Amino acid sequence: xxxxxxxxxxxxxxxxxxxxxxxxxxxxxxxxxxxxxxxxxxxxxxxxxxxxxxxxxxxxxxxxxxxxxxxxxxxxxxxxxxxxxxxxxxxxxxxxxxxxxxxxxxxxxxxxxxxxxxxxxxxxxxxxxxxxxxxxxxxxxxxxxxxxxxxxxxxxxxxxxxxxxxxxxxxxxxxxxxxxxxxxxxxxxxxxxxxxxxxxxxxxxxxxxxxxxxxxxxxxxxxxxxxxxxxxxxxxxxxxxxxxxxxxxxxxxxxxxxxxxxxxxxxxxxxxxxxxxxxxxxxxxxxxxxxxxxxxxxxxxxxxxxxxxxxxxxxxxxxxxxxxxxxxxxxxxxxxxxxxxxxxxxxxxxxxxxxxxxxxxxxxxxxxxxxxxxxxxxxxxxxxxxxxxxxxxxxxxxxxxxxxxxxxxxxxx
Amino acid sequence: xxxxxxxxxxxxxxxxxxxxxxxxxxxxxxxxxxxxxxxxxxxxxxxxxxxxxxxxxxxxxxxxxxxxxxxxxxxxxxxxxxxxxxxxxxxxxxxxxxxxxxxxxxxxxxxxxxxxxxxxxxxxxxxxxxxxxxxxxxxxxxxxxxx
Numbered sequence: 001x002x003x004x005x006x007x008x009x010x011x012x013x014x015x016x017x018x019x020x021x022x023x024x025x026x027x028x029x030x031x032x033x034x035x036x037x038x039x040x041x042x043x044x045x046x047x048x049x050x051x052x053x054x055x056x057x058x059x060x061x062x063x064x065x066x067x068x069x070x071x072x073x074x075x076x077x078x079x080x081x082x083x084x085x086x087x088x089x090x091x092x093x094x095x096x097x098x099x100x101x102x103x104x105x106x107x108x109x110x111x112x113x114x115x116x117x118x119x120x121x122x123x124x125x126x127x128x129x130x131x132x133x134x135x136x137x138x139x140x141x142x143x144x145x146x147x148x149x150x151x152x153x154x155x156x157x158x159x160x161x162x163x164x165x166x167x168x169x170x171x172x173x174x175x176x177x178x179x180x181x182x183x184x185x186x187x188x189x190x191x192x193x194x195x196x197x198x199x200x201x202x203x204x205x206x207x208x209x210x211x212x213x214x215x216x217x218x219x220x221x222x223x224x225x226x227x228x229x230x231x232x233x234x235x236x237x238x239x240x241x242x243x244x245x246x247x248x249x250x251x252x253x254x255x256x257x258x259x260x261x262x263x264x265x266x267x268x269x270x271x272x273x274x275x276x277x278x279x280x281x282x283x284x285x286x287x288x289x290x291x292x293x294x295x296x297x298x299x300x301x302x303x304x305x306x307x308x309x310x311x312x313x314x315x316x317x318x319x320x321x322x323x324x325x326x327x328x329x330x331x332x333x334x335x336x337x338x339x340x341x342x343x344x345x346x347x348x349x350x351x352x353x354x355x356x357x358x359x360x361x362x363x364x365x366x367x368x369x370x371x372x373x374x375x376x377x378x379x380x381x382x383x384x385x386x387x388x389x390x391x392x393x394x395x396x397x398x399x400x401x402x403x404x405x406x407x408x409x410x411x412x413x
Numbered sequence: 414x415x416x417x418x419x420x421x422x423x424x425x426x427x428x429x430x431x432x433x434x435x436x437x438x439x440x441x442x443x444x445x446x447x448x449x450x451x452x453x454x455x456x457x458x459x460x461x462x463x464x465x466x467x468x469x470x471x472x473x474x475x476x477x478x479x480x481x482x483x484x485x486x487x488x489x490x491x492x493x494x495x496x497x498x499x500x501x502x503x504x505x506x507x508x509x510x511x512x513x514x515x516x517x518x519x520x521x522x523x524x525x526x527x528x529x530x531x532x533x534x535x536x537x538x539x540x541x542x543x544x545x546x547x548x549x550x551x552x553x554x555x556x557x558x559x560x
Contacts, residue, residue: 104488107484107487107488108481108484108485108488109481109484110480110484111480111481111483111484111487181558252463252467253459253460253463253546253550254460254463254464254467255456255457255460257460257492258488258492260484260485260488260489261464264464264467264468264471267471267476267477268467268471268476271476272476272477272478275476275477275481341492341495409449409450409453412453412456412457413449413452413453413456
């Protein structure tokens with residue numbers, strides 16, 4: 001495949017894989033509760049995930065080192081072990097939420113039993129990850145996720161107030177309605193929204209994916225273009241979801257908490273075609289994220305422990321890695337088969353994610369900026385400035401996340 | 414300059430652990446909004462009533478196939494059950510009890526309507542939607558703490 005085609009496909013895949021169930025829930029919630037006022041958080045989070053994914057991809061391309069190999073080397077076994085356990089818990093919760101979301105979608109289409117679909121999702125994804133090569137998984141789900149564009153089309157059809165959109169891009173510390181409870185909720189949704197955009201598994205998966213795809217130093221530019229353009233387009237989709245919250249669900253006085261509710265916006269504006277695209281887009285987006293999180297957990301464990309890993313190797317050469325992703329997928333399915341509400345799992349996974357972020361980003365920043373390790377590919381002044389800024393920001397967000405979670409009745413008000 | 418990375422990472426971990434402990438210690442003092450849980454449960458029911466109205470409206474327009482409507486009603490019914498349980502578990506001070514009772518009655522009406530929709534897949538008969546939604550909205554507003 002030519003370089004241009006590869007870049008183009010990479011951009012589309014990154015865009016299609018940008019939104020998953022956590023982001024869907026929190027972008028819609030942000031728009032419903034605060035209109036366009038939190039749009040700036042979307043931009044802030046996207047620049048953050050761009051900065052750190054670019055670093056992770058660059059380190060993978062230049063040194064062939066994934067994130068958790070660096071975490072263990074740089075943070076030491078004990079602190080690295082804590083980061084590993086926390087990241088595994090987050091991957092498990094996120095994977096469970098995605099599987100629950102897929103089961104809800106299948107139930108909507110077929111009117112069958114939810115628990116059966118949870119188990120079916122486990123079997124289906126286990127077979128898919130076992131059989132399909134890495135690049136196929138990445139592209140099929142990434143490109144399928146592009147159907148989510150239907151939500152942006154829906155918003156355009158509704159006709160947003162562009163003046164409000166522009167105002168929403170200006171950061172503000174508190175919402176326009178100024179009660180203390182509203183301010184706490186605004187802060188919680190802002191932190192959760194940023195966390196849902198900067199999910200830690202995305203960085204782990206992206207770097208491991210670079211190694212799976214056999215990136216070399218010559219691919220540093222490809223990495224940069226894919227991250228910058230693909231994530232920027234993905235962010236537009238996330239912003240469109242905020243817009244739908246503001247311009248469709250808020251006027252209907254609905255707090256959209258489930259995929260079925262989100263789909264009502266597309267069916268309202270675009271009829272059955274809109275409904276089909278919304279359900280298809282969500283299926284690929286959640287499915288891609290379910291696979292990415294279970295693989296990401298297995299990558300982290302294998303990289304930390306020094307086991308052979310990767311989809312590019314035959315299963316018999318990576319027995320512990322293969323067992324790890326199967327067990328993770330199974331545990332995630334068992335968690336949601338108990339009947340726990342997947343949306344509640346989303347809330348917990350997002351809050352847990354933000355707590356893990358600084359622990360993962362810190363070692364990555366240390367390596368990416370180190371000229372002895374990265375040579376001429378080490379961070380420039382912009383990457384360093386962004387790296388430190390976001391490290392401080394996610395640390396503050398991590399400190400605030402749990403108190404805000406409890407003070408806002410788990411983000412409900 | 415040599416940065417002792419393991420120590421710095423442990424420091425970040427310690428700060429995060431403090432953040433985990435803080436809410437437990439502070440929750441008792443700060444969550445003095447005694448109708449908070451009740452208001453949230455009523456708010457959920459209000460949102461679910463609005464969603465049901467939209468679902469019915471789209472089903473009547475023929476936008477949604479009956480099988481899809483049945484499945485959506487099944488999922489919404491579960492969500493209403495959870496909100497009703499939350500309502501039952503929420504502490505209600507004497508002044509808030511009439512609103513809690515009104516919301517409980519609305520939840521029962523919602524569940525009845527959802528059960529009908531789940532069986533038929535299309536809206537049948539009149540839905541007491543507007544007054545029901547108005548009742549829930551009123552209860553939610555009455556439970557708002559003073560600004």
